[in-house]
Every structure is written in structure tokens, then in C-alpha cells.
Amino acid sequence: MSETKRPAETPAISLSNIAFTWTETGYRIAVDRFDVRRAERVLLLGRSGGGKSTLLGLICGISTPSAGRVEILGTDLATLSAGRRDRFRAEHIGVIFQMFNLLPYASARENVRLGLAFAPGRTARTADPESAIEDLLTRLALPDGDLRRRSASRLSTGQQQRVAAARALIGAPELIVADEPTSALDTDSQERFLELLFAQLDRQGSSLLMVSHDDRLAPRFDRVVRTEEILRSEPGS
Numbered sequence: 001m002s003e004t005k006r007p008a009e010t011p012a013i014s015l016s017n018i019a020f021t022w023t024e025t026g027y028r029i030a031v032d033r034f035d036v037r038r039a040e041r042v043l044l045l046g047r048s049g050g051g052k053s054t055l056l057g058l059i060c061g062i063s064t065p066s067a068g069r070v071e072i073l074g075t076d077l078a079t080l081s082a083g084r085r086d087r088f089r090a091e092h093i094g095v096i097f098q099m100f101n102l103l104p105y106a107s108a109r110e111n112v113r114l115g116l117a118f119a120p121g122r123t124a125r126t127a128d129p130e131s132a133i134e135d136l137l138t139r140l141a142l143p144d145g146d147l148r149r150r151s152a153s154r155l156s157t158g159q160q161q162r163v164a165a166a167r168a169l170i171g172a173p174e175l176i177v178a179d180e181p182t183s184a185l186d187t188d189s190q191e192r193f194l195e196l197l198f199a200q201l202d203r204q205g206s207s208l209l210m211v212s213h214d215d216r217l218a219p220r221f222d223r224v225v226r227t228e229e230i231l232r233s234e235p236g237s
Contacts, residue, residue, distance in 0.1 A: 015031050042207075101164070111163050
């Protein structure tokens with residue numbers, strides 16, 4: 001089932017009165033309010049173990065809160081079944097994982113193509129998928145030729161990162177969520193990657209929520225939010 005088209009002024013992300021509890025430990029996090037506007041680039045800074053990854057899981061519909069409301073692009077995720085949340089995520093959210101989550105024996109091109117595999121809407125927005133894949137890899141500075149045919153396991157960390165970014169960006173999803181995508185890179189490589197990523201976001205008009213512990217990245221973003229400003233946590237008993 002296709003999702004209803006939402007007004008452009010609807011926030012990309014809107015969380016309100018969120019609570020999430022791990023049943024095994026009783027550990028709990030809470031968020032009173034957190035919004036990301038359309039086309040906004042937000043950096044979420046915080047220490048490891050502070051709940052950042054859990055927050056991303058809620059935003060992506062991988063986890064569900066025990067209380068509160070998660071609206072993504074105007075859709076209340078609580079109204080969707082697990083299967084529809086998966087389809088919604090595939091259609092509307094491009095995810096760049098910290099460890100990239102590439103298929104190790106698939107080529108760079110094949111890994112990028114996976115971004116369209118379960119997203120007919122993103123595919124429909126891509127008039128010529130093969131040309132779009134080549135264009136994205138070019139824009140993200142992965143040279144044509146052997147590198148694009150090479151299995152992901154044989155690519156360098158920086159090359160794998162660019163493939164993961166291309167997979168998230170293909171088909172112009174409205175929201176990009178990135179979990180520590182620059183943590184394995186040196187400073188020069190981080191700068192180059194962010195330049196390439198932001199240039200593509202400008203072309204697509206996508207929103208970006210990036211999680212990091214590195215406050216040196218802050219000047220590149222429209223807004224910086226620290227986890228302690230929005231997240232409350234309580235240890236389990």
C-alpha cells in the first residue's frame with residue numbers, strides 16, 4: 001500500500017513524549033520532543049551508550065516505543081504494521097550504517113542497487129537505475145572500472161563508505177539517517193566524504209540526521225543537538 005503524500009511543511013522527523021524500555025534490563029530512555037525539518041542537516045552528538053543508536057532505531061521503525069509518537073514525513077509509525085514499517089523505511093529513509101552493512105561478495109554496483117530492491121517508489125523516481133548508480137558512484141568519487149566491479153570485501157574502508165552512501169541516496173529518499181559513518185576515517189577523508197555527501201543532499205533536497213561523537217563535524221551542519229539536551233535515561237533495576 002502506498003503512503004499518503006504529505007505537505008512539504010510537515011517535519012521530516014517529529015518525536016513527542018517518547019519512552020522506550022529494554023525488557024531484559026529495565027533500562028529506559030525518554031524524549032519529550034525532537035524535530036528535524038525538511039532538508040535540514042542535523043548532527044546528533046553524544047557519547048557511546050547514550051541512547052543514540054536506540055533513537056535511530058525508533059526513527060527508522062526498527063524499534064517501537066512503549067509510549068509516545070514517532071512521525072516520519074507526516075506518517076505516524078504506530079499506525080503501520082511491522083511489514084508496512086519495513087516498506088515505509090525502504091521507500092522513504094536511506095540508512096548509512098556505522099559498519100556499512102554491505103553484502104561482502106556483491107560488487108559495489110550490486111550493493112547500491114539494493115537500495116531500490118524493496119522500494120518501488122524510489123525505483124519509479126529513478127528513470128534509468130543503472131545510469132543513476134553510475135552517476136552516484138562518480139559523484140561520490142568511486143572511480144569507474146575495476147573498483148565498481150570489485151566485491152565489497154575487497155574495497156578499502158573509505159570506498160565501502162562511499163558505496164554505503166550511494167545505496168542510501170539512490171532513488172532520492174526524503175530522509176537520510178547516518179550512524180557514525182565517519183568514525184573509521186581520518187580527518188581528511190571525513191572532510192572529503194562530507195563534501196561529497198552534502199553536495200548530493202543539495203541535489204536531492206533530502207533531510208539528514210547524522211549521529212556522531214565527534215564535535216569537529218559540527219560546523220558543517222545546520223544544527224547540532226547533544227543527546228543530553230533531548231534524551232533522558234534511567235538505569236534498570
